[in-house]
Amino acid sequence: MSGDFSSLRSDIPQLTREVHGRRLVYLDSAATSLTPRSVIEAMDQYYERHHSNVHRAVYLTAEEATAAFEGARADIASFISAPGGAEEVVFTHGTTESFNLIAHGWGARHLGPDSAIVLTEMEHHANLVPWFQLRERLGFEIRFLTVTDDFRLDLSNLDELLHGASLISFTGISNVLGTVNPVAEIAKRAHAVGVRVVVDGAQLVAHHPVDVEALGIDAICFGAHKMMGPTGIGAVWAKRDMWAEMDPFMGGGAMIADVSLDGYVPAPDNRRFEAGTPPIAEAVGFAAAIRYLRGWDMAALQAHEDTLTAEALRRLADVAPGRLRIIGPPTLDQRAGVISLDLDGVHPHDIAQVLDQHGVCVRPGHHCAKPLMKRFGLSATVRVSFGPYNTSSDIDVLIDALTAADAMFR
Amino acid sequence: MDGLDDLYKDIILDHYRSPRNRGELPVPPAMSAEGFNPLCGDQVTVYVTLDGDTISDIKITGTGCSISQASSSLMSAAVKGKTTSFAYDRLAVFKRLMTIDDTPGEPVNVRELGEMAALQGVVQFPARIKCAILAWNTLDQVLSTHASPQ
Ligand SMILES: Cc1ncc(COP(=O)(O)O)c(C=O)c1O
Numbered sequence: 291m292s293g294d295f296s297s298l299r300s301d302i303p304q305l306t307r308e309v310h311g312r313r314l315v316y317l318d319s320a321a322t323s324l325t326p327r328s329v330i331e332a333m334d335q336y337y338e339r340h341h342s343n344v345h346r347a348v349y350l351t352a353e354e355a356t357a358a359f360e361g362a363r364a365d366i367a368s369f370i371s372a373p374g375g376a377e378e379v380v381f382t383h384g385t386t387e388s389f390n391l392i393a394h395g396w397g398a399r400h401l402g403p404d405s406a407i408v409l410t411e412m413e414h415h416a417n418l419v420p421w422f423q424l425r426e427r428l429g430f431e432i433r434f435l436t437v438t439d440d441f442r443l444d445l446s447n448l449d450e451l452l453h454g455a456s457l458i459s460f461t462g463i464s465n466v467l468g469t470v471n472p473v474a475e476i477a478k479r480a481h482a483v484g485v486r487v488v489v490d491g492a493q494l495v496a497h498h499p500v501d502v503e504a505l506g507i508d509a510i511c512f513g514a515h516k517m518m519g520p521t522g523i524g525a526v527w528a529k530r531d532m533w534a535e536m537d538p539f540m541g542g543g544a545m546i547a548d549v550s551l552d553g554y555v556p557a558p559d560n561r562r563f564e565a566g567t568p569p570i571a572e573a574v575g576f577a578a579a580i581r582y583l584r585g586w587d588m589a590a591l592q593a594h595e596d597t598l599t600a601e602a603l604r605r606l607a608d609v610a611p612g613r614l615r616i617i618g619p620p621t622l623d624q625r626a627g628v629i630s631l632d633l634d635g636v637h638p639h640d641i642a643q644v645l646d647q648h649g650v651c652v653r654p655g656h657h658c659a660k661p662l663m664k665r666f667g668l669s670a671t672v673r674v675s676f677g678p679y680n681t682s683s684d685i686d687v688l689i690d691a692l693t694a695a696d697a698m699f700r
Numbered sequence: 701m702d703g704l705d706d707l708y709k710d711i712i713l714d715h716y717r718s719p720r721n722r723g724e725l726p727v728p729p730a731m732s733a734e735g736f737n738p739l740c741g742d743q744v745t746v747y748v749t750l751d752g753d754t755i756s757d758i759k760i761t762g763t764g765c766s767i768s769q770a771s772s773s774l775m776s777a778a779v780k781g782k783t784t785s786f787a788y789d790r791l792a793v794f795k796r797l798m799t800i801d802d803t804p805g806e807p808v809n810v811r812e813l814g815e816m817a818a819l820q821g822v823v824q825f826p827a828r829i830k831c832a833i834l835a836w837n838t839l840d841q842v843l844s845t846h847a848s849p850q
Contacts, residue, residue: 310703637765639740640708643825647704656741669741669763698708699716699766 295594298586299679301326312649315687319677320465320493320628321653322515325579329519332578333571344570345544359570362577366525369580370491370510371501374530380563381573384524385492386416388511391526391563392459392488393420394539398428400456406431408451408458408485410443411665412467415658417459417490417511435460437665441467441618448479457486462494462510466657466673467618468599468628470498477506486532492516497595497626499588508532514572518678519579523572526563533560540565583678591678598676599627602685606631609689610696617671627676630657633692636699638670644698645672648691706821707828708766711774715815716766721776723759725749730757731845735838737830742768746838753783760835767819767828772835774816784843790816791836798822798829 299305302324307314316324342352344359364376372378382388401407401424409421411434421432433451436444443460452458458480463470473494477487491512494500502510509532513524528536538545538556542565548555556562583591600622606614606629613634619625633641638654645652653673656663663669674688725732725747732747742764749757758780760772779787795801796808797820810817822832 637740639765639828639831640767643707643828644704654740699713 295586295678296681299681301328301582302679303327303330305679309649310647312647313687315648315650315684317674317676317680317684317688318651318653319496319516319680320657320673320675322521323496323518323677324679325520326518326582328582329575329578333520333575336571336574341571343567355570358577359568359573362573365577365580367527369500369584370495370527371503372527373503377560378527378530378533380526380528380533380560381568382511382513382524382526383522383569384513384515385414385490385511386513386524388513388524388526389416389459389490390420391539392509392511392528392536393424395536395563396457396486396532397421397424397430398539399535399537401428401430403429406433406455408433408435408455408460410435410460411437412443412464412469412471412662413459413461413659414465414490414492415660416492417461418661421459437467437662441469442624443469443471443476445472445476448476449483452480452483452485455485457488459488459490461490461492462500463497463626463628464618464659464662465493465628466630466659466662466671468625468630469619470494470624470626472624473505473507481506493626493628498592502527514576514579517579518582520572520575523569523576525576533563536563538562538565542566544568586678594678595627595676595680596622598680598682598685599625599629601682602627602629602674602676602688605685605689606692609692610634610700613696614692617666617668629674630671631674631692632668632671633696636696638672640699641672641692641695644695645688645691648687648694650688650691652688703821703824707825709818709821711815711818712766712770715770715773719760719769719773721759721773721780722761723747724761725757725759730759731842733838733841733845735834735841737764737768737834739827740765740768740831742831742834744768744772744835744838746772746835746842748839748842750784753785755779755782755784755787758839762835764834765828765831767822767831768834771819771832774819775835775839778814778816779839787839787843791840794819794836795833798833800829800833 304324340354342355344356363379367376367379438444480487487507488509489507491510495512496517509528515521545562545565546554547557615632617630642654655670730747730749734745744762747759758776819832822828
């Protein structure tokens with residue numbers, strides 16, 4: 291299915307902006323995606339009509355707010371085909387907090403001096419640092435899958451690394467290379483030896499249809515702002531039996547069954563993982579974003595982004611031939627619309643600065659994946675990333691701007 | 701694209717493509733310090749040989765964006781063969797040009813800065829001021845370690 295996505299653009303208010311007198315060409319969706327009007331309006335509605343705290347209230351607007359908040363949880367569960375429904379979804383403030391919840395909630399109970407987990411060299415700092423922090427306290431071993439010269443996870447020693455480990459946590463799509471990892475295959479091999487499987491879904495859930503049961507994973511972390519929703523909210527989905535193995539990592543109101551001066555009893559259900567007043571307006575916006583994505587159909591949006599990615603890869607080959615290197619898979623095979631570039635002799639920040647003057651938003655830097663940058667001997671790349679609202683004419687502007695940047699510094 | 705031409709002046713691009721005083725000096729007798737700018741991942745190492753109070757030689761190595769590397773080159777050309785107090789004076793003027801030091805006083809006499817004045821346009825791009833000042837702060841580090849009593 292490859293539809294007409296030009297009308298989608300008119301749903302995004304920010305796309306009407308001009309910057310430096312040019313049309314805004316937004317190519318930084320891997321960092322955060324632009325927001326459709328329907329998401330903004332849904333959050334406005336909450337603040338204008340239903341603003342109240344959730345749970346435990348008896349008045350009408352609080353019941354409305356609670357229904358909207360819990361409805362969002364159900365929408366998220368169904369979006370990723372959670373087999374156990376809404377009860378398996380816990381809200382967080384974003385992907386980063388989701389990883390902290392799993393590391394401290396699950397890891398603190400299961401890891402110690404004799405245990406090991408497996409991560410990869412391709413991870414975002416969000417799926418590294420929480421585990422490093424926990425390791426400082428508990429002293430377990432962290433093993434790493436490495437990345438091959440052709441930008442794939444090296445699975446040749448996967449079974450060896452999994453042996454004796456209790457958990458593997460890895461990204462579905464690399465936010466630097468665009469590599470799409472074989473989630474189902476890794477999950478199958480991990481489960482064969484009783485290893486829990488956690489996936490970084492920050493990019494995957496935002497750009498591909500995801501069915502957690504079909505992938506055969508135990509948990510996935512993702513956030514709304516990379517999937518056309520608001521900042522400040524994310525989620526963890528985990529299988530019911532995985533939640534049962536976890537302890538709350540934040541304490542406070544709302545997560546308890548009882549509190550006395552002697553101590554507390556955590557809530558019996560997954561409310562024990564949500565301490566304090568949650569981001570309610572953001573949950574409403576998250577649900578609106580999911581409705582929006584479903585309205586266009588995730589598979590169709592992926593196909594659209596795949597088409598753009600293939601076109602960009604093809605056309606980038608003609609820019610500064612021999613000097614512009616794509617740091618990631620060169621074709622659409624198992625890759626998504628995140629394209630990192632290295633232009634010999636021109637620093638990524640200089641490129642991004644010139645692109646900005648052409649109205650083009652791209653990201654220079656290490657993309658919160660310093661070990662991966664080190665693996666390829668780079669300190670920074672220029673990263674181009676697509677969202678559903680991008681078009682072929684965005685690629686035209688990108689190519690012109692890159693050519694101008696190259697001419698300027700060469 | 702006015703702003704961009706202000707940022708990437710020909711002098712800057714020239715110093716970026718053909719940096720002056722590139723290289724290392726043996727330490728000791730030379731002194732050195734390393735500076736780092738996390739934004740662009742810029743790195744510079746400044747080597748200085750003092751003859752009494754005079755910077756008799758200066759060399760710089762490093763990697764990074766055009767602004768950091770051109771500023772290093774411009775700085776080395778500006779202070780080589782000059783006294784340390786001249787270098788400190790230039791550093792103070794440069795900080796005012798970059799609006800890092802915004803205490804009221806005489807406006808910066810841009811002409812006094814010579815080629816270094818080409819970096820004036822950086823001020824329109826606040827994120828890049830750190831790139832421009834990196835080499836100067838690193839020189840400051842080298843000279844202040846020397847100044848401390850031995
Ligand atoms: C793959 C991946 N993981 C984790 C994160 C962290 O997301 P957030 O900063 O929204 O918590 C990001 C976003 O930068 C990402 O791309």
